[in-house]
Amino acid sequence: MRSTMDKAGRVVLPAAIRDSLGFRPGPIDIVVDGTGVRLEMPTADNVEEQDxxxxxTAEGPSLxxxxxxxxxxxxxR
Known part of the structure:
Protein backbone atom coordinates (compact mmCIF):
# COMPACT_ATOMS: atom_id res chain seq x y z
CA MET A 1 0.00 0.00 0.00
CA ARG A 2 1.22 3.49 -0.75
CA SER A 3 0.24 6.79 0.82
CA THR A 4 1.39 10.40 0.52
CA MET A 5 3.19 12.62 3.01
CA ASP A 6 2.20 16.30 3.08
CA LYS A 7 4.58 19.23 3.61
CA ALA A 8 4.05 19.04 7.39
CA GLY A 9 5.13 15.37 7.42
CA ARG A 10 1.64 13.96 7.99
CA VAL A 11 0.60 10.62 6.54
CA VAL A 12 -2.98 9.35 6.68
CA LEU A 13 -3.39 5.71 7.69
CA PRO A 14 -6.45 4.26 5.96
CA ALA A 15 -9.38 3.56 8.29
CA ALA A 16 -9.26 -0.17 7.57
CA ILE A 17 -5.66 -0.35 8.82
CA ARG A 18 -6.37 1.82 11.88
CA ASP A 19 -9.39 -0.29 12.79
CA SER A 20 -7.67 -3.65 12.28
CA LEU A 21 -4.73 -2.59 14.48
CA GLY A 22 -6.81 -0.83 17.12
CA PHE A 23 -5.28 2.59 16.52
CA ARG A 24 -7.27 5.39 18.14
CA PRO A 25 -6.75 9.17 18.18
CA GLY A 26 -4.05 10.16 20.63
CA PRO A 27 -0.35 9.57 21.22
CA ILE A 28 1.47 7.06 19.01
CA ASP A 29 5.01 5.75 19.49
CA ILE A 30 7.23 6.13 16.42
CA VAL A 31 10.10 3.64 16.31
CA VAL A 32 12.95 3.89 13.79
CA ASP A 33 13.32 0.33 12.55
CA GLY A 34 16.14 -0.44 10.12
CA THR A 35 15.40 1.50 6.95
CA GLY A 36 11.89 2.58 7.94
CA VAL A 37 9.63 3.50 10.82
CA ARG A 38 7.11 1.52 12.82
CA LEU A 39 4.04 3.01 14.50
CA GLU A 40 2.94 1.48 17.79
CA MET A 41 0.18 2.24 20.24
CA PRO A 42 1.86 3.24 23.49
CA THR A 43 1.58 0.88 26.42
CA ALA A 44 1.19 1.88 30.03
CA ASP A 45 4.44 2.52 31.88
CA ASN A 46 3.68 -0.34 34.25
CA VAL A 47 3.45 -3.02 31.52
CA GLU A 48 6.58 -5.11 30.90
CA GLU A 49 7.37 -8.18 28.85
CA GLN A 50 8.63 -11.08 30.95
CA ASP A 51 9.30 -14.50 29.40
CA THR A 57 3.90 -4.32 37.51
CA ALA A 58 3.05 -2.31 40.60
CA GLU A 59 4.99 -0.21 43.04
CA GLY A 60 4.81 -0.72 46.77
CA PRO A 61 4.38 -3.82 48.89
CA SER A 62 2.62 -6.90 47.53
CA LEU A 63 -0.82 -7.82 48.84
CA ARG A 77 -20.38 -4.56 54.14
Whole structure:
Protein backbone atom coordinates (compact mmCIF):
# COMPACT_ATOMS: atom_id res chain seq x y z
CA MET A 1 0.00 0.00 0.00
CA ARG A 2 1.22 3.49 -0.75
CA SER A 3 0.24 6.79 0.82
CA THR A 4 1.39 10.40 0.52
CA MET A 5 3.19 12.62 3.01
CA ASP A 6 2.20 16.30 3.08
CA LYS A 7 4.58 19.23 3.61
CA ALA A 8 4.05 19.04 7.39
CA GLY A 9 5.13 15.37 7.42
CA ARG A 10 1.64 13.96 7.99
CA VAL A 11 0.60 10.62 6.54
CA VAL A 12 -2.98 9.35 6.68
CA LEU A 13 -3.39 5.71 7.69
CA PRO A 14 -6.45 4.26 5.96
CA ALA A 15 -9.38 3.56 8.29
CA ALA A 16 -9.26 -0.17 7.57
CA ILE A 17 -5.66 -0.35 8.82
CA ARG A 18 -6.37 1.82 11.88
CA ASP A 19 -9.39 -0.29 12.79
CA SER A 20 -7.67 -3.65 12.28
CA LEU A 21 -4.73 -2.59 14.48
CA GLY A 22 -6.81 -0.83 17.12
CA PHE A 23 -5.28 2.59 16.52
CA ARG A 24 -7.27 5.39 18.14
CA PRO A 25 -6.75 9.17 18.18
CA GLY A 26 -4.05 10.16 20.63
CA PRO A 27 -0.35 9.57 21.22
CA ILE A 28 1.47 7.06 19.01
CA ASP A 29 5.01 5.75 19.49
CA ILE A 30 7.23 6.13 16.42
CA VAL A 31 10.10 3.64 16.31
CA VAL A 32 12.95 3.89 13.79
CA ASP A 33 13.32 0.33 12.55
CA GLY A 34 16.14 -0.44 10.12
CA THR A 35 15.40 1.50 6.95
CA GLY A 36 11.89 2.58 7.94
CA VAL A 37 9.63 3.50 10.82
CA ARG A 38 7.11 1.52 12.82
CA LEU A 39 4.04 3.01 14.50
CA GLU A 40 2.94 1.48 17.79
CA MET A 41 0.18 2.24 20.24
CA PRO A 42 1.86 3.24 23.49
CA THR A 43 1.58 0.88 26.42
CA ALA A 44 1.19 1.88 30.03
CA ASP A 45 4.44 2.52 31.88
CA ASN A 46 3.68 -0.34 34.25
CA VAL A 47 3.45 -3.02 31.52
CA GLU A 48 6.58 -5.11 30.90
CA GLU A 49 7.37 -8.18 28.85
CA GLN A 50 8.63 -11.08 30.95
CA ASP A 51 9.30 -14.50 29.40
CA UNK A 52 7.30 -13.55 26.31
CA UNK A 53 4.24 -12.41 28.30
CA UNK A 54 2.96 -8.96 29.16
CA UNK A 55 2.98 -8.40 32.92
CA UNK A 56 1.50 -5.46 34.84
CA THR A 57 3.90 -4.32 37.51
CA ALA A 58 3.05 -2.31 40.60
CA GLU A 59 4.99 -0.21 43.04
CA GLY A 60 4.81 -0.72 46.77
CA PRO A 61 4.38 -3.82 48.89
CA SER A 62 2.62 -6.90 47.53
CA LEU A 63 -0.82 -7.82 48.84
CA UNK A 64 -0.98 -10.92 50.98
CA UNK A 65 -3.87 -13.38 50.98
CA UNK A 66 -4.93 -11.88 54.33
CA UNK A 67 -4.93 -8.35 52.84
CA UNK A 68 -7.19 -9.53 50.00
CA UNK A 69 -9.54 -11.30 52.43
CA UNK A 70 -9.87 -8.11 54.50
CA UNK A 71 -10.63 -6.07 51.37
CA UNK A 72 -13.30 -8.57 50.29
CA UNK A 73 -14.94 -8.56 53.72
CA UNK A 74 -14.92 -4.75 53.81
CA UNK A 75 -16.43 -4.62 50.30
CA UNK A 76 -19.31 -6.90 51.33
CA ARG A 77 -20.38 -4.56 54.14
Missing amino acids: GRLVI TADDIRKLRVADQ
